[in-house]
Amino acid sequence: MKVSVRKREIIKVASQLFKDKGYNAVSMRDIALELGIKAASLYNHIEGKQEILSILVLDLAKEFTLGMNKIASSELSPTQKIEQLIEMHIDITVTQSEALAALNNDWMHLEGEDLKSFIEMRDDYEENFRSIIKAGIANKEIKNYHPEVILFSILSTLRTLYLWYQKRGKLDVNVLKKDMVAVLLKGII
Amino acid sequence: MKVSVRKREIIKVASQLFKDKGYNAVSMRDIALELGIKAASLYNHIEGKQEILSILVLDLAKEFTLGMNKIASSELSPTQKIEQLIEMHIDITVTQSEALAALNNDWMHLEGEDLKSFIEMRDDYEENFRSIIKAGIANKEIKNYHPEVILFSILSTLRTLYLWYQKRGKLDVNVLKKDMVAVLLKGII
């Protein structure tokens, strides 16, 4: 799995364009133009447009899966696990917001096995998160609301954080983590 | 502003396709196929593909703007205003999830004045929401966290609710409102 410098450049440039306009609205010519070369030259480094999307989405999905597995299998309490998950999402948002945009918005344009394996990873991730919440409710650490409402409320905030962090990016990451954990866990009133 | 029955059918079918695949991945031929006619026939009812997107996104944006203006200018407390906003989002999610998907994911494919007026409505909406939160903090009704974190956390949950409601759609709307208001306002622990 060695990836050349040029290939990494292509993926990076493409991810920035995907973030703004979406996978389908970005052409190989757009990507090439940004790199100062012709579209045909891209094919010396990558197999095609699909490969760029697969790398972006699947690499990040694997990173989320690894992080979740580590946290889920730890000895922490449910609440502490959720705190760790929130912090993981914030760290990934700060360092990989472009790939996160592709994962959120363009995963449906994956094809074949790539699409299947993405959906499987996403479903596993949600199932792990759901189990942590349910353990917390059983535990009395977490209030007895509908677990799906809790899961959705936290996940949707974390998943779209990238949209907002770029605009309000001046906010210190540690302040963000502290306030975000507090708002999501303890509410606002 | 009279809209023919056929035109409404076209917009409805298109919105369902846009929701699944995104504006750019849906062709006029796809829309026509779903209606059992040829792509060229669509142009007797609509100006073009762009018009479908404009109607979907701008009509819904205007509905949000109206709802916000009514709530913001009421005599309710900041917390009560936020409750009303949450309920409004849930009602719109339940009745217009396809248009909501377009508003969330495809607004950037609007052009010219339509794009400008959408962005203006969206910014106004957020500014109104922000003011309500700040009034609540000044009021001591709402805890003194970073207002942007509170705003983002609530808005991102409400904006992506349509993604989740379709999957877990069996949940009763009133149960959803009750639990969602509680989770967002009072937290989970």
Next chain:
DNA sequence: GTCTATAGGATGATAGAC
């Protein structure tokens, strides 16, 4: 590693018959 040239197909939209 980049180029030019081009294949082969999809796209949004129009003209004009029925």
Next chain:
DNA sequence: GTCTATCATCCTATAGAC
């Protein structure tokens, strides 16, 4: 109101020269 036929343009990708 729908059709067939078609245009002009864009798209991803390949072949082969340099």
